[in-house]
Structure formats: structure tokens, C-alpha cells
Amino acid sequence: MTAPRRLSNTMLKVLxxxxxxxxxTDGFPGGRSMSGGLSGTFVALYRRxxxxxxKLxxxxxxxxxxxxxxx
Structure with a gap:
């Protein structure tokens, strides 16, 4: 069995x-680049x-x- 992968700081904050x-998204600045980055975070959390x-x-x-x- 492999060890669970570490979570990024952004992943932890979202969770x-x-x-x-x-x-x-509470506490994250607005804007398109942050929104784009967070969409990748949501995909990664969903896939894991x-x-x-x-919801958790x-x-x-x-x-x-x-x-x-x-x-």
C-alpha cells in the first residue's frame, strides 16, 4: 500500500x-488567475x-x- 499523498496548503485551506x-473559497483573493488555480485544486480534491x-x-x-x- 502506498502512503497517502501530501496535500498542498491550498488544498488544506479549501478542506x-x-x-x-x-x-x-473563503479567504482567497478574487480574480481570474486565483479562480483558475482553485478550479485545479477542486479537481484534484474531487479525484482524490x-x-x-x-462537502467533505x-x-x-x-x-x-x-x-x-x-x-
């Missing part, structure tokens, strides 16, 4: 926002199974728990 009931329908999955909650333990 924490969703977990706290805030907008996933960490979010579904703009069990795997997403587990990923946050692991990151919090690492700190």
Missing part, C-alpha cells in the same frame, strides 16, 4: 473551509475522493485529521 461550514458535492467525504475528514496530527 478546512468546507469542514468549518464556510465557502470553500476528499470532496463530493462541495470521510476520506477528506481523515486527511484533515492526519494533517492536524502531523502539526
Amino acid at each position: 478546512r473551509n468546507i469542514g468549518a461550514g464556510r465557502s470553500a 475522493g476528499l470532496i463530493r458535492d462541495e 467525504t470521510d476520506a477528506g475528514r481523515e486527511a484533515l485529521r492526519r494533517e492536524d496530527e502531523r502539526l
Whole structure:
């Protein structure tokens, strides 16, 4: 079994926002380049199974728990 891949700071911020009931984009500056970058982040989180329908999955909650333990 392979170790879970690390999450980028942007991925973590999006997951924490969703977990706290805030907008996933809360705290990010507006603009087209940020929007474009965040769309890639959402795709990556979705493909990893960490979010579904703009909500955390069990795997997403587990990923946050692991990151919090690492700190």
C-alpha cells in the first residue's frame, strides 16, 4: 500500500473551509488567475475522493485529521 499523498496548503485551506461550514473559497483573493488555480485544486480534491458535492467525504475528514496530527 502506498502512503497517502501530501496535500498542498491550498488544498488544506479549501478542506478546512468546507469542514468549518464556510465557502470553500473563503479567504482567497478574487480574480481570474486565483479562480483558475482553485478550479485545479477542486479537481484534484474531487479525484482524490476528499470532496463530493462541495462537502467533505470521510476520506477528506481523515486527511484533515492526519494533517492536524502531523502539526
